[in-house]
Amino acid sequence: METTSKQLVLKNINKQFGDLVAVKDVDLVIAPAEFVCFLGPSGCGKTTLLRIITGFEQQTSGDVIYDDKIINDVIPQKRDFGIVFQSYALFPNMTVHQNVAFGLKMRNMPPKLIDERVGEILKLVGLTDWERHYPSQLSGGQQQRVALGRAIAIKPKVLLLDEPLSALDAKIRIRLRTVIKRLQEELGVTMIYVTHDQEEALALADRVAIMRDGEIRQIGSPWEIYKQPKTSFIAEFVGTSNFITGKKKNGKVQFGRLELAVTNLDDSGNETVYLAIRPENIELVDETRSSENYLASNVVEVAAEVINFLGAIVRITFILEEEEMLVDISEKAFEKLSLKRKDKFKLYFPPDEFHQYTELFRKLI
Amino acid sequence: MEIDRFIIPTVTIFIGLILCFFMLFPLSAILKMSFFKGGEFALANFTLVNFQKYFTTAYTLRALWHSLYVSVVTTIIVTIIIFFYAYAMTRTTIRGKTFFRNVIMLPLVAPSIVQALALIYLFGRNGLITAHLLKTDWNIYGATGIIVSEVLYCLPHAFVILYTTLSAVDIRLDEAAESLGASPFKVFTRITLPSAKYGIFSAAALTFNLTITDFGNPVVIGANYNVLATEIYAQVTNLYRFDLGATISIILLVPSLMAFMLNYYISRKTFSMISGAARPVIPPSRPLKKISYSIYCSLVTFAIFLVFATVIIGSFVKIWPYDWSLTLAHYSFPSIAGYSAIWTSVWVSLIVGIAGAFITLVAGYVMETRRPFFKQTIYLLSVMPAAIPGLVMGLGYILAFNKPYYFFYGTPWIIVINIVICNFTLGILASISNLRNIDPSIEEASISLGGDTFRTFFRIIFPLSRVAFFQNFVYFFMRSMTTISAVIFLVSATVHLAAIEIIMLDNDGWTASANAMCTCIIVIVLIMLGILQIVAKKTGQRPEGMTSAV
Numbered sequence: 077m078e079t080t081s082k083q084l085v086l087k088n089i090n091k092q093f094g095d096l097v098a099v100k101d102v103d104l105v106i107a108p109a110e111f112v113c114f115l116g117p118s119g120c121g122k123t124t125l126l127r128i129i130t131g132f133e134q135q136t137s138g139d140v141i142y143d144d145k146i147i148n149d150v151i152p153q154k155r156d157f158g159i160v161f162q163s164y165a166l167f168p169n170m171t172v173h174q175n176v177a178f179g180l181k182m183r184n185m186p187p188k189l190i191d192e193r194v195g196e197i198l199k200l201v202g203l204t205d206w207e208r209h210y211p212s213q214l215s216g217g218q219q220q221r222v223a224l225g226r227a228i229a230i231k232p233k234v235l236l237l238d239e240p241l242s243a244l245d246a247k248i249r250i251r252l253r254t255v256i257k258r259l260q261e262e263l264g265v266t267m268i269y270v271t272h273d274q275e276e277a278l279a280l281a282d283r284v285a286i287m288r289d290g291e292i293r294q295i296g297s298p299w300e301i302y303k304q305p306k307t308s309f310i311a312e313f314v315g316t317s318n319f320i321t322g323k324k325k326n327g328k329v330q331f332g333r334l335e336l337a338v339t340n341l342d343d344s345g346n347e348t349v350y351l352a353i354r355p356e357n358i359e360l361v362d363e364t365r366s367s368e369n370y371l372a373s374n375v376v377e378v379a380a381e382v383i384n385f386l387g388a389i390v391r392i393t394f395i396l397e398e399e400e401m402l403v404d405i406s407e408k409a410f411e412k413l414s415l416k417r418k419d420k421f422k423l424y425f426p427p428d429e430f431h432q433y434t435e436l437f438r439k440l441i
Numbered sequence: 442m443e444i445d446r447f448i449i450p451t452v453t454i455f456i457g458l459i460l461c462f463f464m465l466f467p468l469s470a471i472l473k474m475s476f477f478k479g480g481e482f483a484l485a486n487f488t489l490v491n492f493q494k495y496f497t498t499a500y501t502l503r504a505l506w507h508s509l510y511v512s513v514v515t516t517i518i519v520t521i522i523i524f525f526y527a528y529a530m531t532r533t534t535i536r537g538k539t540f541f542r543n544v545i546m547l548p549l550v551a552p553s554i555v556q557a558l559a560l561i562y563l564f565g566r567n568g569l570i571t572a573h574l575l576k577t578d579w580n581i582y583g584a585t586g587i588i589v590s591e592v593l594y595c596l597p598h599a600f601v602i603l604y605t606t607l608s609a610v611d612i613r614l615d616e617a618a619e620s621l622g623a624s625p626f627k628v629f630t631r632i633t634l635p636s637a638k639y640g641i642f643s644a645a646a647l648t649f650n651l652t653i654t655d656f657g658n659p660v661v662i663g664a665n666y667n668v669l670a671t672e673i674y675a676q677v678t679n680l681y682r683f684d685l686g687a688t689i690s691i692i693l694l695v696p697s698l699m700a701f702m703l704n705y706y707i708s709r710k711t712f713s714m715i716s717g718a719a720r721p722v723i724p725p726s727r728p729l730k731k732i733s734y735s736i737y738c739s740l741v742t743f744a745i746f747l748v749f750a751t752v753i754i755g756s757f758v759k760i761w762p763y764d765w766s767l768t769l770a771h772y773s774f775p776s777i778a779g780y781s782a783i784w785t786s787v788w789v790s791l792i793v794g795i796a797g798a799f800i801t802l803v804a805g806y807v808m809e810t811r812r813p814f815f816k817q818t819i820y821l822l823s824v825m826p827a828a829i830p831g832l833v834m835g836l837g838y839i840l841a842f843n844k845p846y847y848f849f850y851g852t853p854w855i856i857v858i859n860i861v862i863c864n865f866t867l868g869i870l871a872s873i874s875n876l877r878n879i880d881p882s883i884e885e886a887s888i889s890l891g892g893d894t895f896r897t898f899f900r901i902i903f904p905l906s907r908v909a910f911f912q913n914f915v916y917f918f919m920r921s922m923t924t925i926s927a928v929i930f931l932v933s934a935t936v937h938l939a940a941i942e943i944i945m946l947d948n949d950g951w952t953a954s955a956n957a958m959c960t961c962i963i964v965i966v967l968i969m970l971g972i973l974q975i976v977a978k979k980t981g982q983r984p985e986g987m988t989s990a991v
Contacts, residue, residue, distance in 0.1 A: 152889055153889065158890075162882070166886075167883060179890030179891055182890055182891035227889075227890075
C-alpha cells in the first residue's frame with residue numbers, strides 16, 4: 077500500500093465556545109505520511125483541534141487546507157479522514173466483518189471486493205479468526221484493533237486518533253502502540269494522534285505538538301521536546317523535572333545557601349531565575365574520581381527521604397534547601413551505594429544540564 | 442450529498458410544523474372561543490363576559506373548588522402512601538419486591554374509569570360491601586368516591602418518580618449517619634426525607650395534575666359533584682355551550698399548567714442529584730420493620746387487586762351482587778358499537794403506537810444528536826403536550842378542525858393524531874434518554890466512514906434503539922387503548938372507541954357490560970405488555986417493563 081496522503085495545513089485556526097477560547101492561533105503544516113501527536117493536559121484544546129480537522133467542529137476562524145484545497149466547508153463524510161475514537165465506537169449491532177465493511181458499503185463497493193478488502197484488513201490487524209464475532213465478544217484491545225481496521229479500510233487520506241489507547245490496560249496499551257506505529261509506516265498515511273500520555277507521544281510521533289490553553293506551545297521531534305523544553309510547563313509535563321527558584325548573583329545562581337554554577341546563564345532581565353533539571357541528569361558523586369571532575373559549587377550532600385525501586389532505575393527523593401527533589405540512579409549504582417532511608421550521599425548538578433525559565437509552572441498536586 | 446445538508450433542517454421544521462398545527466392551533470382556537478365574542482378574532486370582539494359568567498354562576502364556580510379540593514386531598518394521600526411504598530421497595534429487605542413493583546403499575550393498563558366502576562360495585566347504592574355486607578345507606582358517590590378512585594389511579598405514576606428518586610439516593614448516606622450515632626428516626630427525618638424531597642414534590646405535582654385533569658373517574662362516580670373536567674364535557678355535550686366549555690378549559694389549564702411547570706422544574710433538579718454511584722446491598726431490615734412494611738405493601742396491592750378483581754368478576758356474573766352465577770351475557774354488548782369499537786381501538790392504537798414511537802425517535806434523534814439551531818423551540822413544543830389536559834386538547838380539536846376542508850375531521854385519523862400529540866412529551870423524553878445512552882462517537886464513526894444522515898439513522902441509530910422503540914410503541918399503544926379524556930370529543934356516530942364505550946354503556950345503565958368492555962381493554966393491553974417482555978428478553982436487553990413507559 078503506497079502513500080496517498082497529501083500535505084495538511086492548519087492556518088491560523090481559532091475556536092471559541094462562547095467566551096471560552098478552546099483553540100488559539102494554531103498554525104501547522106503536516107507533511108504527507110507524517111505522524112504528529114497533539115500532547116497536552118485535559119482541556120488544552122487538543123481534541124477540539126482534532127474535531128476541527130475531522131469537520132465535526134467548525135472553527136471560528138482560520139482554514140483547514142488539504143492538498144492545497146480549503147476544506148472548511150466539506151462535510152465530515154466527504155473528507156475521507158479515518159477516525160479512531162477513545163471509546164472505539166464500534167457498531168454493536170454488527171459483526172467485526174460488518175464493522176470493517178461499513179465504510180466500503182457506504183462507498184458502494186461491490187460485495188466481492190469488500191470481502192477481499194476486509195480480509196486484508198483483518199489480517200493486517202491480526203483478527204482474521206474473529207470476523208463473525210460481535211464487538212461485545214471481544215476484549216478491549218481487540219475492539220480497538222477492529223476500530224483501527226475499520227478506519228483504515230476506507231484508505232483514509234488522514235488517520236485521526238483521539239486518545240485511542242487510554243481506555244486500555246498498560247500492557248495492551250504498549251503492545252497496540254507498536255501495532256499503530258507499524259501500520260502507519262506500512263500504509264504511509266498521515267496520522268494525527270491526540271493523547272495526554274507523554275510517554276505515548278514520545279514513543280510514537282515524528283513530531284510532538286505540546287498544547288496548553290488552546291495554543292501549541294512547542295512543536296518538535298520527541299528528542300527536541302524532551303531535551304529542550306521551551307517552558308517550565310513543558311519541562312514538567314514531558315518527563316519529570318526538579319525546579320529551583322534562585323537569584324542571580326555574580327554570574328551564579330543563589331539558591332538558599334548554595335551558589336550554583338549554570339552554563340550560559342542569561343544575565344539580563346529579572347533577578348529571579350527558575351531552573352529545571354531532570355532527575356536522571358543529576359549525578360552521583362563518584363568518590364574514586366578526582367574532584368577536578370566536579371565544580372565544587374554544584375556538589376551537595378543530601379539525605380535520602382524516600383526510596384522508590386522502579387526496576388532498572390531507583391528514584392530517590394531528597395530535600396535540598398527545603399525543596400523536595402528527585403534523582404534517578406541506575407539499579408547498579410544503587411546497589412553499590414547500599415543506601416537506606418536517612419543515609420547521606422553526595423550529588424552533583426552538572427552546570428550544562430540546567431534549563432532556565434523566566435516563569436515557573438506550578439504543579440497542581 | 443448536498444441533499445444531506447437539508448435533511449435535518451427539513452425534518453426539524455416538519456416536526457415543528459406538526460406540533461404547531463396540531464397543538465398550538467387547537468389551543469389558539471380555545472383561547473379565541475373563550476376571549477372573543479362568537480369566537481371571532483377581532484380586537485372589537487374581545488370580551489371577558491364568559492369568565493364573568495363562569496365566576497358569577499354558583500354552580501359552575503363550585504366545579505373549580507371541587508376540583509381543587511379533590512386534587513389537593515388526593516395529592517396528599519397519594520404522596521404519603523407512595524413514599525412509604527417506594528421506601529419499602531428501596532430501603533428494606535422485604536420479600537416479593539418484584540411482585541409489589543409490578544402490581545403497583547397495574548392501574549396503567551386500564552382506563553381511568555376502572556377504579557370508579559369497581560368502587561360503585563363495592564360501595565355504591567347497591568354495593569357489595571355497603572348495601573349487602575354492612576347494610577348501610579352510606580355510599581361512596583361524590584367527593585369521597587372521586588378521591589378514592591383518583592388515589593388508586595395515580596399510585597403508579599407517583600411510584601415511578603419516588604422509586605427512581607429513592608433508588609438514586611446513595612443508601613450509604615444513611616449508613617454514614619448511623620455510624621455517626623444517629624437514631625433510625627433521626628436518619629429518616631434528617632437524611633432520607635430531605636434527600637428525597639425533590640422526588641416527593643415532583644410526585645405530588647404530577648398527582649395533582651393527573652387528578653385535576655382526569656375525566657373518567659369523576660364522570661362515573663361524581664354524581665352531582667361536578668368538577669372542572671366534567672363541567673367542560675357537560676357544557677359542550679349537553680348544553681352546546683362551546684364558549685363556556687372553552688372558558689372552563691382555560692380555567693382548568695391554569696392549575697394544571699402550574700403543577701406541570703413545578704414538576705418540570707423539580708424533576709430537572711432531581712436528575713441532577715442522581716449519581717452513577719453503585720448501589721450497595723441494602724442491609725437486612727429488623728424483623729418488626731420487615732413485617733410492618735410487608736403488611737403495608739400487601740394492603741396497598743390488595744386495594745389495587747380488589748379494583749381489578751371486582752371489575753373482571755363483575756363482568757362475568759349475572760347480576761352483581763344478587764346472582765353470582767357465571768355468564769357471558771354482558772359480553773354481547775347492547776350498544777351499536779360493541780365489538781367494532783374494540784377493533785377500532787386496537788387498530789387505532791397500533792397505528793398510534795407505530796407513528797408515535799417513530800416520530801418521537803426521529804424527533805429525539807434530530808434534537809439530541811444533530812442539535813439544529815431551533816432545538817430549544819422544538820424542545821419546548823415537545824414538552825408542552827404534557828401540560829395540556831387531554832379534554833382541553835380534544836375540545837380544541839373540535840373548535841379548530843370542525844371545518845369541511847379538514848378532511849381528517851370525523852375520521853379515526855384525527856384520533857390517531859390527537860393521541861400521538863397528547864402523549865408526545867413522554868415519548869420524546871424516553872427517546873432522548875435512550876439516545877443519550879448511545880455513545881455519540883458511534884454516530885461520528887458512521888459519518889466519518891461516509892455514512893449519510895439517512896443511512897446512519899437506519900443502519901445504526903434505529904437498530905440500536907429498537908428496544909426503546911418497542912417500549913415507546915407499547916407506551917403509545919397503552920395510552921391509546923386507555924385514554925378517555927383526549928378522545929371523548931372526537932368519537933362520532935361512525936367512529937367508536939372501546940374506552941369511550943365504557944362511559945356510554947355505564948351511562949345507559951349497562952354497568953356490567955361497561956365492566957366487560959373494561960376487561961377487554963385490560964386483556965388486550967396485558968397481551969401487548971407480555972409481547973414486550975418477550976421481545977425485550979429476546980433482544981437480550983433487560984426489559985424496563987412499564988417503568989420506562991410511564
